[in-house]
Amino acid sequence: MELHLTLIFNGIATGMLIFLLAAGLSLIFGLMSVLNFAHGALFMFGAYAGTYVYILLGGWAGGWSIFYFGLGLLAAAVIGIILGFIVERTTIRQVYGDHLRQILVTTGVMLVVMELVRVFWGSNVIQVGRPQVLDGRTEMMNVLFGHYRLFIIAFGVIVLVGMLIMLKKSKIGLVVRAGVENKEMVQALGINVRRVFTFVFIFGTTLACIGGFLWGPYQGQINPNMGMDLMLIAFIVVAIGGMGSVGGSAVAAILVGLSEAYMAYFFPPGALAVNMLIMAVVLLVKPTGLLGATR
Amino acid sequence: MLKVNQLQTYIEQFHILQGVEFEVPEGQVTVILGRNGAGKTTTMRSIMGLTPAKSGEILFQGKNIMALPPYVTAKKGIGYVPEDQDIFGTLTVEENMRVAMRKEDKATLERQEWILSLFPDLKAAWKRKGGNLSGGQKQMLSIGRALVNETPLLLIDEPSKGLAPIMVKKVMEALQIIKNDTTVLLVEQNFMMASRIGDYFYILDEGRTVYQGEMEQLRKDEELRKKYLGIS
Structure with missing residues (x-):
C-alpha cells in the first residue's frame, strides 16, 4: 500500500510538470495547427534562464533561498513571454x-536555441x-x-484551474476554444485570429519555460538535452488528451506520469513503450483523444 | 449597399467565378440562384474574404473591400451565415453568441434579446452545447450570431438546406422580420422560400451572372425557371 501511495504521489508530481510542457503544445497545435518541434528547446531555455537567476542570486546570498527561487520562476516566465513573441x-x-x-523551421529554432544554451x-x-523550505519531507500513513x-502538484x-477558468469564462478563452474548432468562422465573426495565435503561442511558451525551470530542482540538474528527452512524452500526452484540450492534457499528463513512476520502479526500460501503448489504445478507441473535440 | 463587379475567383487551379456581377440595394432581399456548382457559395465566401477573389471589385457602402481579411470585412458590418452553419459545437448557445459579440454593451445585449424573441428555441436551449442542437436550432443560432452586432448587411447561404419543413417555416418567418431592418443577400436552392422572401434575383451559371430580374417575374415565368434552375 505504502509503495503504491508513493508511486502515485510521484506520478502525479511528474504528470503536473509534463502538463506544463504539454498544455501549451496542445493549445498551439489545436488552435494554430502548428507542429512546434521547438517547444522542448524553449522549455529547456526557460530552465536555464530561470536557474541562472536562481543560482547566481542564490550563490551571492549563500544558499537555495525560496526568494531567489521565486525570482528564478519570474525570470523564466519573462523569458517565455519574450521568446514566445x-x-x-x-x-x-x-x-x-x-x-x-x-x-x-521549428527544428531550426530548436537547434539554434540548443546551441545558444551551449554557448552561454x-x-x-x-x-x-x-529551496530550503521545500526540501523536506512529511510522513503520513508511512509514506514520505x-x-x-507537493509544491509542484499544488x-x-x-x-490547470486558472487555465480552465480562463477558457470557460473569459472572452479570450471563448475565442481560443472556438478557434480550436473552426478558425475560419472565428474570423468571419470579426475576430483577428492572428492576434489570438500570438497570444496563445506566447502563453504556451511561457508555460513551457516555467515548467522547465521547475523541472531543474525536481530532477536536481538541468542539461541541454532535457527538452529533447521530454518532447516525445509531451507529444504523446497531446495525442492522448486531444489536440487543444487543456483538461485532456492534464488527464493524459497524469496518466503518463503514473505510468512513468510505475515503470521506473518495476521495469525502467519499458517506460516509453507503455506510454506508446496507452496512446495507441486511446487513439484506436477515440481518435480525437480523451477530451479532444470532434471536428 | 453592395456592388460586385467582374469577380474572378480561383480555388487552386480551378477558375470558379468567371465574372460574377450583381448589386444589392439597401433595404431589399436579393437572392442568388443557380444550380449546384454555379459558384453561389464561392461568391459569398469571396465577399467575406474567406476565398479571396483574384480580380474584380467588391464595393460595400461605396468602399472597395476586396483585399480585406475576413475579420475586417465582418467588422465593417457584414454578417455571414455559412452553408453548414459552422456552429462551435463544444460551446453552449450562450457562449456561441458571446464569441460573436464585439462589445458587451447595452445595445448589443438588447439585440441579443431581440434575437431570442425571434428564435424562442434558442432561449430554451441557452445552456446546451452547439453540437447537441437540431439542424434548425443550429441555423437559428448561426443567424442570431451573425446579427448580434450592428449588421447592415446579412449574407445567408442556403438557410433551408437539410432542415425539416417545420424548421424551414420558422426560419423563413424570422427572415421576414429580419428583412425589415437588415439588407439581405440570400443564396437559396429552395425556390419556394427564395420567392417568398426575395425582392430581386440573379442567376449564376458556371461562375457567371447570366440572368437577373424582379422576383415576381421569376415566379410567373416557368420557362425561365426550367432553363436556368431546372425546376418548374
Missing part, C-alpha cells in the same frame, strides 16, 4: 498552414538544489511526501 513573429507567422515548413552555459550538466513534489493544479 520573438519566435512567433519571426518564424512561426511565416509558416501558418504549411506543416512541412513548420517542421523544418556550456554543455555540462548544472546541478540545481531545491516530498515538499517540493502549482500544477493552480495553473
Whole structure:
C-alpha cells in the first residue's frame, strides 16, 4: 500500500510538470495547427534562464533561498513571454498552414536555441538544489511526501484551474476554444485570429519555460538535452488528451506520469513503450483523444 | 449597399467565378440562384474574404473591400451565415453568441434579446452545447450570431438546406422580420422560400451572372425557371 501511495504521489508530481510542457503544445497545435518541434528547446531555455537567476542570486546570498527561487520562476516566465513573441513573429507567422515548413523551421529554432544554451552555459550538466523550505519531507500513513513534489502538484493544479477558468469564462478563452474548432468562422465573426495565435503561442511558451525551470530542482540538474528527452512524452500526452484540450492534457499528463513512476520502479526500460501503448489504445478507441473535440 | 463587379475567383487551379456581377440595394432581399456548382457559395465566401477573389471589385457602402481579411470585412458590418452553419459545437448557445459579440454593451445585449424573441428555441436551449442542437436550432443560432452586432448587411447561404419543413417555416418567418431592418443577400436552392422572401434575383451559371430580374417575374415565368434552375 505504502509503495503504491508513493508511486502515485510521484506520478502525479511528474504528470503536473509534463502538463506544463504539454498544455501549451496542445493549445498551439489545436488552435494554430502548428507542429512546434521547438517547444522542448524553449522549455529547456526557460530552465536555464530561470536557474541562472536562481543560482547566481542564490550563490551571492549563500544558499537555495525560496526568494531567489521565486525570482528564478519570474525570470523564466519573462523569458517565455519574450521568446514566445520573438519566435512567433519571426518564424512561426511565416509558416501558418504549411506543416512541412513548420517542421523544418521549428527544428531550426530548436537547434539554434540548443546551441545558444551551449554557448552561454556550456554543455555540462548544472546541478540545481531545491529551496530550503521545500526540501523536506512529511510522513503520513508511512509514506514520505516530498515538499517540493507537493509544491509542484499544488502549482500544477493552480495553473490547470486558472487555465480552465480562463477558457470557460473569459472572452479570450471563448475565442481560443472556438478557434480550436473552426478558425475560419472565428474570423468571419470579426475576430483577428492572428492576434489570438500570438497570444496563445506566447502563453504556451511561457508555460513551457516555467515548467522547465521547475523541472531543474525536481530532477536536481538541468542539461541541454532535457527538452529533447521530454518532447516525445509531451507529444504523446497531446495525442492522448486531444489536440487543444487543456483538461485532456492534464488527464493524459497524469496518466503518463503514473505510468512513468510505475515503470521506473518495476521495469525502467519499458517506460516509453507503455506510454506508446496507452496512446495507441486511446487513439484506436477515440481518435480525437480523451477530451479532444470532434471536428 | 453592395456592388460586385467582374469577380474572378480561383480555388487552386480551378477558375470558379468567371465574372460574377450583381448589386444589392439597401433595404431589399436579393437572392442568388443557380444550380449546384454555379459558384453561389464561392461568391459569398469571396465577399467575406474567406476565398479571396483574384480580380474584380467588391464595393460595400461605396468602399472597395476586396483585399480585406475576413475579420475586417465582418467588422465593417457584414454578417455571414455559412452553408453548414459552422456552429462551435463544444460551446453552449450562450457562449456561441458571446464569441460573436464585439462589445458587451447595452445595445448589443438588447439585440441579443431581440434575437431570442425571434428564435424562442434558442432561449430554451441557452445552456446546451452547439453540437447537441437540431439542424434548425443550429441555423437559428448561426443567424442570431451573425446579427448580434450592428449588421447592415446579412449574407445567408442556403438557410433551408437539410432542415425539416417545420424548421424551414420558422426560419423563413424570422427572415421576414429580419428583412425589415437588415439588407439581405440570400443564396437559396429552395425556390419556394427564395420567392417568398426575395425582392430581386440573379442567376449564376458556371461562375457567371447570366440572368437577373424582379422576383415576381421569376415566379410567373416557368420557362425561365426550367432553363436556368431546372425546376418548374
